[in-house]
Amino acid sequence: MRDATVMSPADIRRAITRIAHEIVEHNRGAEGLVFVGMLTRGVPLACRIARAIAEFEGEQVPVGTLDVGLYRDDLTERGPTVNIQPSDVPDVAGKRVVLVDDVLYTGRTVRAALDALIDYGRPERIQLAVLVDRGHRELPIRADFVGKNIPTSRADDVQVRLEETDGEEYVRVTAAEEAVAGSPEREVLR
Amino acid sequence: MSERIIIRGGRIIDPANGVDVVGNVVIEDGRVVSAGGSATGAGREIDARGLIVAPGFVDLHAHLRDPGLEYKEDIESGTRAAARGGFTTVCAMPNTEPPMDNRSIVEYVLREAAARASVRVLPIGAVSKGRAGKELAELGDLAAAGCVGFSDDGAPVAETTLMRRALEYASIFGLPVIDHCEDKSLAQDAVMHEGWVSTRLGLRAAPAAAEIAAVARDVALAEAAGAHVHIAHVSTRGAIDEIRRARARGVRVTAEVTPHHLTLTDEVVAFGCAGGDELLYDTNAKVNPPLRSQDDVDACVEALADGTVDCIATDHAPHAVIEKLCEFDEAAFGISGLETAFGLCMRLVHQNKISLETLIERMTIGPVRALGLDRQVPGIGTLAPGAPADIVLLDPAAEWVVEPERFASKGKNTPLAGVTLKGRVVATIAAGRIVHDETGVAVA
Amino acid sequence: MTTMRPPEARAADIPAPLAAPAAADGAWRRRHLLDLDDFTVDELDLVMRTADTMKEVLQREVPRVPALRGTTIVTLFYENSTRTRSSFELAGKVLGADVINVAAASSSVTKGESLVDTVKTLQAVGADVLVMRHSRSGAPYLAARTVECSVVNAGDGLHAHPTQGLLDLYTMRASLGDVRGKRVVIVGDILHSRVARSNLWSLTTLGAEVVLCAPPTLLPAGLGRGLEGKLPPVRVETDLDRAVEGADVVMALRMQLERMHGGFVPGAREYSRLYQVNAARLARAKPNALVMHPGPMNEGVEISHEVAHGLQSHVEEQVQNGVAVRMAVLWLITRNSTRQARAATKGAL
Numbered sequence: 012m013r014d015a016t017v018m019s020p021a022d023i024r025r026a027i028t029r030i031a032h033e034i035v036e037h038n039r040g041a042e043g044l045v046f047v048g049m050l051t052r053g054v055p056l057a058c059r060i061a062r063a064i065a066e067f068e069g070e071q072v073p074v075g076t077l078d079v080g081l082y083r084d085d086l087t088e089r090g091p092t093v094n095i096q097p098s099d100v101p102d103v104a105g106k107r108v109v110l111v112d113d114v115l116y117t118g119r120t121v122r123a124a125l126d127a128l129i130d131y132g133r134p135e136r137i138q139l140a141v142l143v144d145r146g147h148r149e150l151p152i153r154a155d156f157v158g159k160n161i162p163t164s165r166a167d168d169v170q171v172r173l174e175e176t177d178g179e180e181y182v183r184v185t186a187a188e189e190a191v192a193g194s195p196e197r198e199v200l201r
Numbered sequence: 202m203s204e205r206i207i208i209r210g211g212r213i214i215d216p217a218n219g220v221d222v223v224g225n226v227v228i229e230d231g232r233v234v235s236a237g238g239s240a241t242g243a244g245r246e247i248d249a250r251g252l253i254v255a256p257g258f259v260d261l262h263a264h265l266r267d268p269g270l271e272y273k274e275d276i277e278s279g280t281r282a283a284a285r286g287g288f289t290t291v292c293a294m295p296n297t298e299p300p301m302d303n304r305s306i307v308e309y310v311l312r313e314a315a316a317r318a319s320v321r322v323l324p325i326g327a328v329s330k331g332r333a334g335k336e337l338a339e340l341g342d343l344a345a346a347g348c349v350g351f352s353d354d355g356a357p358v359a360e361t362t363l364m365r366r367a368l369e370y371a372s373i374f375g376l377p378v379i380d381h382c383e384d385k386s387l388a389q390d391a392v393m394h395e396g397w398v399s400t401r402l403g404l405r406a407a408p409a410a411a412e413i414a415a416v417a418r419d420v421a422l423a424e425a426a427g428a429h430v431h432i433a434h435v436s437t438r439g440a441i442d443e444i445r446r447a448r449a450r451g452v453r454v455t456a457e458v459t460p461h462h463l464t465l466t467d468e469v470v471a472f473g474c475a476g477g478d479e480l481l482y483d484t485n486a487k488v489n490p491p492l493r494s495q496d497d498v499d500a501c502v503e504a505l506a507d508g509t510v511d512c513i514a515t516d517h518a519p520h521a522v523i524e525k526l527c528e529f530d531e532a533a534f535g536i537s538g539l540e541t542a543f544g545l546c547m548r549l550v551h552q553n554k555i556s557l558e559t560l561i562e563r564m565t566i567g568p569v570r571a572l573g574l575d576r577q578v579p580g581i582g583t584l585a586p587g588a589p590a591d592i593v594l595l596d597p598a599a600e601w602v603v604e605p606e607r608f609a610s611k612g613k614n615t616p617l618a619g620v621t622l623k624g625r626v627v628a629t630i631a632a633g634r635i636v637h638d639e640t641g642v643a644v645a
Numbered sequence: 646m647t648t649m650r651p652p653e654a655r656a657a658d659i660p661a662p663l664a665a666p667a668a669a670d671g672a673w674r675r676r677h678l679l680d681l682d683d684f685t686v687d688e689l690d691l692v693m694r695t696a697d698t699m700k701e702v703l704q705r706e707v708p709r710v711p712a713l714r715g716t717t718i719v720t721l722f723y724e725n726s727t728r729t730r731s732s733f734e735l736a737g738k739v740l741g742a743d744v745i746n747v748a749a750a751s752s753s754v755t756k757g758e759s760l761v762d763t764v765k766t767l768q769a770v771g772a773d774v775l776v777m778r779h780s781r782s783g784a785p786y787l788a789a790r791t792v793e794c795s796v797v798n799a800g801d802g803l804h805a806h807p808t809q810g811l812l813d814l815y816t817m818r819a820s821l822g823d824v825r826g827k828r829v830v831i832v833g834d835i836l837h838s839r840v841a842r843s844n845l846w847s848l849t850t851l852g853a854e855v856v857l858c859a860p861p862t863l864l865p866a867g868l869g870r871g872l873e874g875k876l877p878p879v880r881v882e883t884d885l886d887r888a889v890e891g892a893d894v895v896m897a898l899r900m901q902l903e904r905m906h907g908g909f910v911p912g913a914r915e916y917s918r919l920y921q922v923n924a925a926r927l928a929r930a931k932p933n934a935l936v937m938h939p940g941p942m943n944e945g946v947e948i949s950h951e952v953a954h955g956l957q958s959h960v961e962e963q964v965q966n967g968v969a970v971r972m973a974v975l976w977l978i979t980r981n982s983t984r985q986a987r988a989a990t991k992g993a994l
Contacts, residue, residue, distance in 0.1 A: 078698065081710040081740075081976070094694070095976075097701035130707050397867030397875045401682075403782035403804025403839060406866070478683060482783030526761055528781035530802070 017161055018182035023142065023173075026158030027056065030140055031063035033156050038107055041070035043135070045103055049112040049124055050078045050096055055175035056142055057111035075100040077110075082123035104132040109156075113171040115141040118152035143182055145169050204633060205229045207240045211249030211594065215256060216562035217569075217583035226254055228590040231633030236584035249594055252627055253557070256565040256582050257289025257320070257591030261379075261457055261572060262354070262433060262514035263539065265291070265322070268309060269298025274519040274611045276310065279539075280318040282517070282610035284636040286539040287626035289320045289591035290574070290581060291517075295327040296355040302327035302338040307346040319636040320629075321591070323577065328353045328367045328378060334360055337367060344374040350572055352379035354433055357415055359385055364419065368428035377429040377455070377572060382415035382440065383407075383490065392530055394491040398467040402482065404529060409497065412490055413439035420447035420454050431571060432456040434516050436490040438500035445509045455571040457514035458501050460545040461536055465616065467492045474620050484525045484532035486616040488518070505563060506555045512567035513560075515542050519612020537612030541603055543595065545617065547624025550597065557597060590633035599625040673977045677789045677796045680805035681846040689814065689847055695973035696815050696966070702739060703969055713742035716979050719772040721763070722799070723749040723779045728940060728964060729799050729809075733776050736971035742979075745772075760784060761791050768792040774979060777801070795978045803837055809939055810843030812970040814851075816963050817894055820935055825852035830888050830930075832858040832920055833898030833947050834909075836865050840939045841898060849877040856880045858888040858920070862909045885920050892930040896937040897922040897948045913946050923949035927957065935959045 018026070035041050041064050048057030054076050061072045080095030110124055121139060128137060140156035145163045159182070163169060166187035172179045208226040213236050215221075225240035226233065226249075236254075265279040274282075276293075283291045293310060295301030301310065307324045314322035326343030330336045332353045340351055351371055358364040358380055367378050391407035393399050399406035416432055420443055423430035435441060435456045447454050465474070470486045472479070486492055504510040518535025525532050538545075543564070549555045569575055569582035580588025600623045605613035629637035673691060681689075702708055718737040720730055730746065737744040747767070758766075764775060774795045777785045782802030789796040800806040817824055829848055835841045835857050848855050857868060857879050869881030882888035889895055900916055910916045922936065936948075936958045944950045952958060 080698070081702065081712040083712075094691075095698045096694075097698045099701075126711065130705065130709060132706060395866050397870075397872050400865035400867045400876060403802050403842065405803075408866075480680075480682075480783070480786055482786050523759065527759055528779070528787060529783045530781045 014183065014185050016181050016183050018143075018159060020180040023158070023180060023182065026142060027059050028063055030156045030158060031060045032067070034060065034109060034138075034140065035064060035068055037138075037155070041068045041072055043105075043107050044072045045101055045106045045108050045134075046072055046074045047077050047100060047103075047108055047110050047124075047128065048074060049110065049120065050076055050098075052113040052171055052173055052176055053111045055173050056113060056140075057109075058175075060111065060140065073101045077124055077127055079120060079123040079127055082126050083119075098127070100128070100131045102132065103128060103134045105135050107136045107138065108134040109138045109140050111140045113142045113173075114169055115139070115144045115152075115154050115157075116147060116169075118148045118150040121152050122150050142171060143169060205242065205244035206247060206590075206630070206633070207244045208247045208249045208254055208592065208594070209240065211252045211254035213237055213254045213584065214558055214561050215584040216558060217256070217566035218585055220584065221558060226584060226592065228592070228630065228633050231590050233580075233584050233586055233588045233590055233592075235586055247594070247628070251596070253561075253595040253597060255561045255593050255595060256584050256588075257593045257629060257631060258287045258543070258564040259290040259568040259574065259582050260288045260515050260517070260539070260542075261292045261431075261512065261568045262459075263291045263293060263517040264296065264519065264535070265293045265310075266519065267297060267313065268306065272521055272611075273524075276313045276322065277317040277319075278609060278611050279517070279519070280314070280320045280322065281636075282537075282539040282608060284319040284629045284631065285609050285626065286515075286541070287543050287593040287595065287629050287637075288515075288539060289593065289629060289631040290323060290578070291320060291539075292323045292325050292349060292572075294325055294352060294354045296332060296353075300327050300332045301325070301343075301348075302330050302332065304339070304342045304346045307343060307348060311347060320631040321578070321589075323347070323349045323574065325350050325352050325354075325379065327351065328358055329363065332356060334358060334363060337363070337370060340367075340371055340376075341374065344376055347577070348376065349574055349577055350377050350379050350431065352381065352433065354379065354381045357381050357383045357385065361418060361422070365422045365426060368422055368426045368430060372426065372428040375573070375576070377431040379431040379433050380415070380419050381433050382412050382419060382435070384411045384414045387411035387414070391491075392487060393470055394467045394493045396467055396494055398471050402471055402480065402529075407491070409437040409439055409493065412437045413443065416440040416443045420444065420452050423447075423454055424450070424452045427453070429453040429455070434459050434462065434490055434514065435504075435510060436462045436493050436501065437497050441500050441504045441509055445504070448509065456504075456510045457512050457568070457571065458505055458510045459516045460513060460538060460542045461488065461492065461616075462490070463498065463501050463505060463513070464545055464548055465492050466495050466498055469616055474616050482529045483616055484527070484529055485536065485614050485618070487525075487529060487532050487534055488516075488536050489534040502549060502554050505549075506559065511571040512563045513542065513546060514568065515539050517610070517612075518614075519610050520614050521611075522613065525614045535612075535614065536616065537605070537608065537610050537614045539610060540608050541615060541617050541622065543626055544601065544603075544622030544624045547597060547622065551623055590630055592630040593626060594628040596625045596627050598623065599627075601625050675978065677785075677798075678807055678974055678978060679785055679789060679796065679798045681807045681810050681843050681850075682805075684847065684850060686850060689811075689851060692811055692970070692973050692977065693815055693818060695977060696811075696969045699969040699972035699976070700966075702972070708739050709741065710739070711741045712976055713737065713740035713979055716742040716773045717745065717771050718742045718774045718776060718975065719745045719747060719767050720776045720799070721747045721749065721767065721778075723777075723784075724800070726778060726800070728967070729778065732964070732967040733797075733799060733971050733975075736968050736975055739968070740972055740975060742975070760787060764788045764792050768794050774975065797974060797978065800839055802839065803842075804839050805843050806839040806939075807843050808967070808971050808974055809840045810847045811974065812963055812967045813840075813844055813896070813937060813939070814847050815966045815970050816937065816959050817935060819962070819966070820933075820959070821893055823851075824848060826854065827893040828854045828856065828891055829894040829896065830856045830858055830892040831896045831898065832885055832888065832922060834863045834900055834904055835859045835868075835898070836863045836909075837901070837904065838898050844896070845877045845879060849879070854880070856882055856888050856892070858882045858885050860910060860919070863904070885922075885926060886929060889926050889929050892934050894935045894937060895922055895927065895930055896939075897942075898939065899941065899943055900947045917946050921947060921949060922952055924951055924955075927952055933957065937963060940964065
């Protein structure tokens, strides 16, 4: 498998619809839910899930954004690029928070997000929804809702593109030899 | 020294006698026998082919720091530095501790020099007691002890009346007052030259007017008294203009300029000799008078070329490392300049701003004439037969890198560290003794 | 001849400790923050954006993040300053750093310990960042050449106060948006003001029109004379009524007692008559012009009480912004890749 598209726009659409239903089912309704999208691509995903829920459940789930730049540990640190954005997290005290991200990999970013969320207040529960789980966890972290499980090797590169952030839509896996190095856009370790 | 030395085949430049010829210089018993022409007889041979052979340089302005400040320099190390720089005579400024304001300190300096110095030391006595600028020192006694002039250098003679009296009184002995021209009121707290660089660095600075006003005052006083004033380390266009005009009127004013004021600007304080964009706050470029604007530097070079400024004097000011390794405001003023003087001034020759012959004149007979030193030491600064055997061998094209750690001077404080200079002192002979020998030119 | 921005090609020639090239990708490569004189537009933008994030942190219920956990920040102040020092201390603590305050007056500095020895000692003790305020211009440059850790200049003599310049810029941008083309008038003792100088650099880099207003005795040499590439381009005015016309920002500087008796100006009365920022003068500026002051204010001298506390005064905002801006600076300086290099050095010692 050299360069394969593992999810088409239609696949992504279906996955999001399914995740939205799973969230509502698992939580017995949409009341008390808060979605927090991880910058950058977790945000449009969170918005789409919330929109889907609004359509079939008639409930508006608040959507916030979270930048974990100030919570990263050394191993997720790369080079001199240090852009961080303000987060916008709604009130989470006593709420069921669903963290939303595009790719789950080592789990370190999620750990950082958990630290951040807890600093914002005390949620009743925190759940995790991801579009893609590529394996290779380094921490005891699991996703509650997964769009697609994609086994990869560590050297592979997983690319998620969404209309809102990239103008195109797909999930692609590029095998080791062809992985392009050094692009500051991509998060290699998740 | 009864040794006979033959310096063979060099280009002999003796500006005092208008000599510029390839030939041989013969020395015997510490005196010049002949310069130019054939050389017969036995003797120690020095191969000077490809080199310049000139009278040893004469420095009118050096701080040997001895007595009292020997941690910065002493007569032994200072004169070794002079020898490396090609200077065979050094005039020692009196701001020692205690200051050279009485006979016994002068005699100490001369005794030390006789015992330990590599080159001739001529003392300059203080103008005022304790250099305090209030009462005249015993100028007559100082003159009798061997002083060649009077100065409170480090400090100006601030009180105008005292300066007037000093000029009048010193004229009894035919000796000049050498003034460090600085209006202390204008220059209060200043650590550099006032200009865009001082604004950039946020350092307190003195305008050129601080020197110009003081020089104008001094030439007016010298004129009124009919006395000789020598302006130490002139550095501004305005002061040079005053000197030029005064001299045209017949005022007995002479002047010296330092190698750094002929070549370096205030930008060196900010960016170092290497230039660049990084602010260095180079304390090794902190000096008084400060490094000035390019226009002032140009004026100094023009004046040196046309003779308005009579000579080059180093204002050698050695300091200990910790006195420079600190905040700019706290650092001591001064550059250790004996060993780089010739190389730095050769920049002007290589840039065709002054001829090599003129440069040598301004470092040999020029200073002698300015202060009338040939009265104390006949023949000094020349290669005339019978003159003291003070000789320097120069290679005007040799490139070398300034390494302060290798200075003979205890003072390593120079902004030129790491700079490549073109022009080197290859050997120095003082009173017939080889006191510096770079490349083993002396063949036994 | 020097240029204000280091050309890319020279970066390799500049010795590592002080090299500061900044690429357009928003990267931060500075180890030190000494002055704003060589900041690019991109670097200034990066600080502003980062400060936005830090402001959000400060608004949280628990304003605390672990970003600088394990980092030791030492504030080394040779001059007293309540506001700047506490601002840095708070900034460090919000970011989770350990902050140690060294007041030079009470330390072995009074026993004559040199600046070089002092900073070396603090580095040996484990300082990662040295925040220095000193009464002598250039002192932090000496410190930066002496130690491996980062040096942040909290004000050196008459020379620079870069974090003040940054927080002033942040305050202006919050109200004005882009400062390009805006007229900023700085009035007061420019000669002795490091705040004015730092603001000059950042504002002119971003294309603002800067007017300096002061009596000639309080203006530094060379400014306003078009010395391009050597000093920032500014207009110099000695008449405040004329200077303030159409201004978007009026920044008053503190007029110190010593200057008023030191022959720079005849006294407080004449100074305030000619140079005080008061309501009448403010009326000549644009309707919503910002009034700013680095503090502390001498009300009645350089600024009237009415204006100091009036609707247009942004002085309090400046102080508030100071913490966010200093957080941004501390984070940017600590977070770049040299951190790992320092960690490696520590391990090797």
